Amino acid sequence: xxxxxxxxxxxxxxxxxxxxxxxxxxxxxxxxxxxxxxxxxxxxxxxxxxxxxxxxxxxxxxxxxxxxxxxxxxxxxxxxxxxxxxxxxxxxxxxxxxxxxxxxxxxxxxxxxxxxxxxxxxxxxxxxxxxxxxxxxxx
Numbered sequence: 001x002x003x004x005x006x007x008x009x010x011x012x013x014x015x016x017x018x019x020x021x022x023x024x025x026x027x028x029x030x031x032x033x034x035x036x037x038x039x040x041x042x043x044x045x046x047x048x049x050x051x052x053x054x055x056x057x058x059x060x061x062x063x064x065x066x067x068x069x070x071x072x073x074x075x076x077x078x079x080x081x082x083x084x085x086x087x088x089x090x091x092x093x094x095x096x097x098x099x100x101x102x103x104x105x106x107x108x109x110x111x112x113x114x115x116x117x118x119x120x121x122x123x124x125x126x127x128x129x130x131x132x133x134x135x136x137x138x139x
Contacts, residue, residue, distance in 0.1 A: 063122035093117025
């Protein structure tokens with residue numbers, strides 16, 4: 001039993017953490033009325049907050065779809081640093097999204113989760129795709 005190559009470990013980890021993050025985002029999108037009602041309590045109308053959470057979850061979903069396309073197309077599959085970054089970000093993104101759902105956080109608390117744990121990996125993926133696909137930089 002020898003040592004494994006980094007790609008043998010980090011690629012499945014990246015895929016699994018991204019899928020876990022995707023599942024939590026879909027759960028937010030599916031149960032958004034429930035989460036809005038729980039976070040607001042008995043005060044106010046839920047229309048604005050429900051729409052805000054729906055838009056944020058759809059943006060997170062779109063970011064994850066682009067990341068899956070980059071991973072499965074093979075353009076960023078051998079970028080070790082980017083794979084480690086994605087694994088780290090999606091692990092904590094999935095955990096924090098789950099905590100957002102379970103701990104009755106306010107809707108505004110999802111904004112930093114979206115920006116940091118969906119926006120930054122999305123930006124890294126787009127830059128990786130541009131570097132390999134458009135600029136033809138070597139890995």
